[in-house]
Amino acid sequence: MTVEIGVEEIEDIALGATVLGTGGGGDPHVGKLVAKQAIEEFGPVELLPPDELDADDFVIPTAQMGAPTVSVEKLPSGREAVTSMERIERELGKTADATMPIECGGINSTFPFAVAARRGLPVVDADGMGRAFPELQHETFNIYGVSGTPAAVSDEQGSTCLIETEDNDQLEWLARGVTVRMGGVAYVSDYPMTGTQVKETAIPGTMSLAKNLGRALRLAEDDAMSAIREVTRESIYGEARSLFEGKIVDVQRRTERGFVFGHVDIDGLDGDEGSTMRIEFQNENLGAAVDGSYVATVPDLITVLDRETGGPIPTESLRYGARVRVLGIRTPEIMRTPAALDVWGPASFGLEATYEPLADHP
The missing domain is CATH 2.40.390.10 (CV3147-like)
Structure with a gap:
């Protein structure tokens, strides 16, 4: 069952994903503002369960990468990851049917919603980490056989670098170097995959979990721990x-x-x-x-x-x-x-x- 994500839901996802993000994933406030601005301008986004993807649907994950302390100082416009996505589309000659997070923490829980709103795409209710991790090979996509490339890395100046590698460890090494050259933070699209690959390798329901956690915390008043326990008890x-x-x-x-x-x-x-x-x-x-x-x-x-x-x-x-x-x-x-x-x-x-x-x- 699809769910519509508007401004209020983005608030909850950002809060809940900060719990799941284990302290990282980039500044959640920045990602929340970028996503809310895009939704206010282009309309709400459909949150799509992975089991509703068709086998040959084309999904391109989108994210920010780099040092969280730098991302607070180099604020994005929200267009950067769209640029990365479109570079992959041109390379493969295919148009994305959906985007999704690579992780469910911090800015990377909400940034795909900004991309989706701008492109009129759904966001798949899943990710590749189940939390936040610091490197691009730290993905269930990688662990279970999806190639991370072609990948594209863009910055706030409009520069874009296309990366193709033999393995996903090399993707991390090259993309990290590009990110450092771009000022310590950049925007990436990687692990382009089919609907079948999403179903086989992604961690399902993480955006819904973030939303439910955020809502529970917002309504918890003085008992945040009990609210978190209740939501996680019903999760995977x-x-x-x-x-x-x-x-x-x-x-x-x-x-x-x-x-x-x-x-x-x-x-x-x-x-x-x-x-x-x-x-x-x-x-x-x-x-x-x-x-x-x-x-x-x-x-x-x-x-x-x-x-x-x-x-x-x-x-x-x-x-x-x-x-x-x-x-x-x-x-x-x-x-x-x-x-x-x-x-x-x-x-x-x-x-x-x-x-x-x-x-x-x-």
């Missing part, structure tokens, strides 16, 4: 659980090779008093350790919430003195296969940890 993910509560006492960040690397240290409060949690991130939160022992790692979701308001906090907004709650959400089964863990398990990010799936909330 695991039920959210609280991992730690405390006060941020240190944040370290550095922008390098087109990413934001760093960590945040949190001193425990209440039941966690006397302990310290460290969260390591590369654009997104990768691992959370309490007193030196990991309690959650990729690919499971690690999200920092404001302890008072329940609002999710992106990595670029973490600040000394903030009182926070850290929650964990287990990823869907398609993201926990041996093939998937080879691509985005803890070792792929240099974490000295063995992946242990989070249990549901007791």
Whole structure:
């Protein structure tokens, strides 16, 4: 069943996807504004379940890539990813029947809606990460056999680079270099695929999940954690659980090779008093350790919430003195296969940890 996405739904998707985005995916406020502007100008967008795609439908995902801290300073017009999509269409001699997110976090949960509104296309209710990850090969599309190229990368000046590679790791390496040359943030269309490939490789229902999470948080008043638990309990993910509560006492960040690397240290409060949690991130939160022992790692979701308001906090907004709650959400089964863990398990990010799936909330 298709759903119409207007301005109010974009607000909810942006909020919910910030929870699913595990601190990354680009500034959700920027993506929300770009999508709302496009919808106000061109009309609402159809959210299309992947099982309603025809086998030979042509789907081109669209996204922003680069360092989240840079995207706040280099604001897009909303046309950039359309330029990338149209370059792929010209290359393949085919017109897109739909677009979709490559990840369901931050700006990349809402930016495809701006592309869709401008082009009069539906957005497929699915993505290739089930969260946000920092690199283009971190996709179920890649893991399960879809080529990422031809891909196109564009900037706010109208420059476009077409990329064709033998493998998807090389796509990430080249596209990241182009993005750095374009000022640290750019707009990409990649993994062009058929409707059949979407059904076989994408994580279904993630935009609906983001919308439902956002709406639940908006209506939750003082009990954000219960709202998140209720929505995730009914999803293909695991039920959210609280991992730690405390006060941020240190944040370290550095922008390098087109990413934001760093960590945040949190001193425990209440039941966690006397302990310290460290969260390591590369654009997104990768691992959370309490007193030196990991309690959650990729690919499971690690999200920092404001302890008072329940609002999710992106990595670029973490600040000394903030009182926070850290929650964990287990990823869907398609993201926990041996093939998937080879691509985005803890070792792929240099974490000295063995992946242990989070249990549901007791």
